[in-house]
Amino acid sequence: MRSLRTGSALASLVTGLALLGTAPAAHAADTPLRDLADAKGKVIGTAVTGSKLTGTYGDIAGGQFNALTPGNAMKWGSVEPVRGTFDWAEADRIVDFAEAHGQQVRGHTLVWHSQNPNWLTNGNWTPAQLRQLMTDHIATEVGRYKGRVATWDVVNEPFNEDGTYRQTLWYNGLGTDYIAQALTAARAADPSAKLYINDYNVEGINAKSTALYNLVRSLKERGVPIDGVGLQAHLILGQVPSTLQQNIQRFADLGLDVAITELDIRMRTPSDSARLAQQAAEYRQVVNACVAVSRCHGVTVWGFTDSDSWIPETFPGEGAATPYDENYAPKPAYYAIAEALGGTTTPPTGACTATYSVVNQWNTGFTGQVRIACEGASLSSWRVNWSYGAGQRISQAWNADCTQSGTAVRCAHASYNGTVPDGGSVTFGFNASWSGSNPVPTVTLDREI
The missing domain is CATH 2.60.40.290 (Immunoglobulin-like)
Known part of the structure; x- marks a missing residue:
């Protein structure tokens, strides 16, 4: 899930052009989002597909955002599809692009139940073997990008909706302490990188976010290295939690950084002006909540354009979830983000x-x-x-x-x-x-x- 769209044979056969002779085409805010975020000491990031970082896609990714997250390129199944055989090409491309454009990189993700290689998930491992595989993987990947990746989503999605631990290869093989072991290994591999636990449906105060809160509080009390909590924020139009800012603040009060790591707000498609206006208001609400809490590190959108979004393939009949449309025109949500970051905008007339x-x-x-x-x-x-x-x-x-x-x-x-x-x-x-x-x-x- 949440893979950025790589494009099927048919899905890629799409093109569009703005109407000739009408008002000017949609344009970006008066000041790039990244400059607005920098002025507030925040990150405004986007997940990207490395192979697309050219042309208009690359221009927007490099010009509007001060941080990049590899959508798929750093997941275990991507970097080590065969045991002992590594493919760093796309991950390197993204890191190189970020450095060339003065951007941070958020590494995503080291230990997850999904998108693992078959050799790992189908293996018959003893606890000692599994622990060694996990810590060796972390040492290899974090070590490769030591000093180049600012932040890592070390453990991704450890909880069920009711706050119990998700039954995974890692939990079933190593128990709850796999999380502490993973964080400890990541700190050893790069002492300067910020280490996060990341999950979805934890944006508001509920059973799942409270389980995450109790976990990170316990880890800090034990002296386990943990720097922050990632709230993915894959949201549905009309369902932004009213307790979002309160929830961010309670994690911050533990002495942790908080980040909105995978923001998108999906709707039924085709979109219309009313839904896009509501979406803009909700993007503004999310960014405002982060801006209001000093320890909220920033907001990353999970793909900036609808043409690179995971939503339509996963939720048929839904989409239009990102700040740019499929033709790279900024939507009302884009301008709402800019305004929440303190910018002024001159939206197009249509x-x-x-x-x-x-x-x-x-x-x-x-x-x-x-x-x-x-x-x-x-x-x-x-x-x-x-x-x-x-x-x-x-x-x-x-x-x-x-x-x-x-x-x-x-x-x-x-x-x-x-x-x-x-x-x-x-x-x-x-x-x-x-x-x-x-x-x-x-x-x-x-x-x-």
Whole structure:
């Protein structure tokens, strides 16, 4: 779970462009988020996919955030898929990128019940062997990035919802003390790194967060190295806990740092202006709660763009959970974050977009779809244009009048769907043939017919 989207064959076949001739496209806040956060002594971070750190994705990741978390690249299954054989390529890429852009790195994660290699989960280990495997892994990974990774999520998700310990390879094999052993090993590997325990559904005061509170208080009393608590904050629209700031404060009162480590706020899709406005208010609420507590280290969003979010694949029919849309345009949530960090913003007056996607593909053909959506703008008529680059040919269309001349395709609205209101959308589809390859075309959307 919570893997950043790496992109399936079909999911990656999506493109969109803002409406030509409308108000200016959405733009960033007057001051980058990272500068606003720096001024408050806070982190504003994002989880990233290392292979995507180029182009617009890389520009936003490097320009807007002062910290990066590898979404998957530092998990055990990624770095040691075969026992004794290591793959550090993507993790190195992220750390190198962060250093080149003056950013901190949050290492994620060392000891977890999920995304472990098969050789580890399927092994028949004695407690002594399992303990050695765990501490050797921590020594190897933390040691590799000693002095380069500021913070580690050492233990991830140790609790069930009722506050009991989760039955895992680690708990079943080593008992509750695996947590102290992992933290101790991490401190030995890099004495300067901050060490955290990280979990979800612990944002408000409840049975699970109280179990985490009791654990970290006990660890501190025992002298086990523990610097902070991570509240993941995978939230649902309308369900931000009212006790969030109070909960952050009670952990801080133990002498611990607190971080919001994996923030996203999901909604039913497609989104509309009302839901996006509510989402913005809730992003502001979360960031405000962190800003209000001096020992809240900062906030990391779990992917900054909807095109790199884990939500749609895990919760079908839900998504739009991040501060940027799939076309890298900042959403109202982005501006709310900026304002909570003390910034001033000049939000765009709105735009309409056309998003092209392949919804089904077979040996010689495919079904395509174009969705036209407006936020802060509207249309009374529309036309969509694109050019195919590999000989694709449209054979049939519905909900639009489509013609193709050579490589050029032009689709105009039908008699019943030319109007697209603010917050609304229309969709048309088509069947087409392809041979050899089916690259994504660049789409333009015109207001005038």
